[in-house]
Amino acid sequence: MSSEVAVSKTGTRLRSPRHMLADSATLGPFLTLLVLFVLFSLFIPKFLSWRSVSGIVNAATPIGIVTIGVTLLMICGEFDLSVGSLVALGGYVFAMLLLAGAPPALAALLAVALPALFGLLNGLLLVWTGIPSFIVTLGTRSIYRGIVWLFSGGTLIQMLERPAVLALFNGRLDVLNELLPKGANFRTSLIWFLLAVLVFQYLLTRTTFGNHIFAAGGNAQAAAAQGVNVSRVKVISFAFSGALAGLTGILLFSQFRTVRVTTGAGMELSAIAAAVVGGTALNGGVGSIWGALIGVLLISMLRTGVILMDIPFIPADNFEAVVGATIVGAAVLNTWLGQGRAKR
Amino acid sequence: MGRTQDHSEPLVRMEAIVKRFGTITALDGVDFEVEYQQVHALLGDNGAGKSTLIKILTGVYPPTEGRIYFEGRHVRFSSPRDARALGIETVYQDLALVDTMSITRNFFLGREIVRRLGPIPWLDMRAMNERTRSALRDIGIEIRAPHEKVGSLSGGERQSIAIGRAVHFGAKLLILDEPTSALSVAETRKVLSYIENAKARGLSVIFITHNVRHVHMVADAYTILRHGRKVGTYYRGELSERDIADLITGERER
Incomplete structure (x- = not known):
């Protein structure tokens, strides 16, 4: 084997740092997150406070849930550009049913189930037509938002009262905040996000279905030759992605008590960005849910850091440029590590 | 036999x-x-x-x-x-294995060993790792670590794993x-x-x-x-x- 690889007495290999980074899709992004956190804490006044940390986390959780679904799909080799529209769909279904006096549980259930159904449709379109998912969901992205527009009449919904269900989905997480020093302001969306992370991390790494997701994206022909139903795996993953977008719609409405036709617009790209920053490969087969978690935290932290730094030529509303640079940097790093993998 | x-x-x-x-x-x-x-x-x-x-x-x-x-x-x-x-098992040159997955996960792809923790199914990675190692050893293939990614193996090692898999599962x-x-x-x-x-x-x-x-x-x-x-x-x-x-x-x- 290559000279970089030594075999220790126990048979486990002593590896170069590059190989360790390459073997774990998540380690690199995690270290980046850690280093940036330390640097920002040292050099930006006010960064290291419970207020800013909870702000970073709160901003990361809704997009984080969307990113989990997008990551799942990217691992099986597909893209979902319709998730932003499905966030709006979920938000409207939830809001309209609540306003119509439906039981909150039913409203929430349908706000997840309908987007899941639309996600399923994405998957079926992909499997039936063989058109790349990038194109299929580029189309359904507009179609789904059109459907939202149709049944909402294009009007914004604003809720003045505060039913208890909103506090459950995205209220203040006072149990935690009271334990922490002043300034901590975590929200319950964090609980939903962590729950989703655990469930999908389990699904991806500890179930047959997860094994088949990695195989479908890594080498669909080899997977099919071993009896994996690649189409089925992809269709189900699309349904999950839609369901998670619907949940995000619920969380956003629960926080702002507002939903409009443009809600969630652009989230599909932010989610892909976060997934890539978290170490998920653009061509399938590699990625992790922890990576999605790290990716959204990293981007959210960069945003807060940049705003607090108050750099004259990067005003807060020019933050997208910073995200763009981060994505390109992460993609370059992933490619370099991928080559390290292939070379051995 | x-x-x-x-x-x-x-x-x-x-x-x-x-x-x-x-x-x-x-x-x-x-x-x-x-x-x-x-x-x-x-x-x-x-x-x-x-x-x-x-x-x-x-x-x-x-x-x-x-x-x-x-x-x-x-x-x-x-x-x-x-x-x-x-x-009847066919081993194709490049289409047999998923490079981005471990040896064990490739070996058991489509035939995963699942354990149950109460109602929750759970991949039994330990059992699969052990069986992969022993099955390959049986036909003369020594692997370093069953959790190693297939993409890091040489062409011959990859062939051997695909062959070992076919033999083990009763071809x-x-x-x-x-x-x-x-x-x-x-x-x-x-x-x-x-x-x-x-x-x-x-x-x-x-x-x-x-x-x-x-x-x-x-x-x-x-x-x-x-x-x-x-x-x-x-x-x-x-x-x-x-x-x-x-x-x-x-x-x-x-």
Whole structure:
């Protein structure tokens, strides 16, 4: 084997740092997150406070849930550009049913189930037509938002009262905040996000279905030759992605008590960005849910850091440029590590 | 490992196989037999019909005419899955494994071992790691770590894992498509030794190649195809490497 690889007495290999980074899709992004956190804490006044940390986390959780679904799909080799529209769909279904006096549980259930159904449709379109998912969901992205527009009449919904269900989905997480020093302001969306992370991390790494997701994206022909139903795996993953977008719609409405036709617009790209920053490969087969978690935290932290730094030529509303640079940097790093993998 | 079946019939018997694609005749009445515990080389130049014959045997295409017997029974495959269910496993050069997954996850892909924690299914990685290591060791393959990614292995190591997997999961006939064409000399020798180990365990192997040198060391029989017809089947010791090469190219008729 290559000279970089030594075999220790126990048979486990002593590896170069590059190989360790390459073997774990998540380690690199995690270290980046850690280093940036330390640097920002040292050099930006006010960064290291419970207020800013909870702000970073709160901003990361809704997009984080969307990113989990997008990551799942990217691992099986597909893209979902319709998730932003499905966030709006979920938000409207939830809001309209609540306003119509439906039981909150039913409203929430349908706000997840309908987007899941639309996600399923994405998957079926992909499997039936063989058109790349990038194109299929580029189309359904507009179609789904059109459907939202149709049944909402294009009007914004604003809720003045505060039913208890909103506090459950995205209220203040006072149990935690009271334990922490002043300034901590975590929200319950964090609980939903962590729950989703655990469930999908389990699904991806500890179930047959997860094994088949990695195989479908890594080498669909080899997977099919071993009896994996690649189409089925992809269709189900699309349904999950839609369901998670619907949940995000619920969380956003629960926080702002507002939903409009443009809600969630652009989230599909932010989610892909976060997934890539978290170490998920653009061509399938590699990625992790922890990576999605790290990716959204990293981007959210960069945003807060940049705003607090108050750099004259990067005003807060020019933050997208910073995200763009981060994505390109992460993609370059992933490619370099991928080559390290292939070379051995 | 002995087999209990009646071996008066060969493991595989393909009779008068004809395959036409539109006006093109890819196979024109080919007979092909593989005995139990035999390494059978299928030789021929590009376009001779080797892969068409194998695709018919593995259920990828139906034959236009002709019959297939497996273990003495007439069989008709409508998909590769049917052939696989009877124990016919094909190992393709690059399509066999998922590079981004570990050895164990590849080994058990589609046949995962699942444990239950109450109602929750859970992949039993420990059991799968152990079985992968011991199954590969059984046919002479030592791996460093079962959780290592397949993408970090050499071409020969990858072949060996695909072969080991087929053997472990009860294949009766192993079909190797150009298994040594991209390998170094040392690796080729290793892969050939796995083929012999598979044979020692009772399997039959069809080895498709156009490289006579590689197959000469392990083949019990050779069938040579040219332009969709069978030139002949020959047994170990009947022909020199030179004779075989001439028969493949048609420089000499026999």
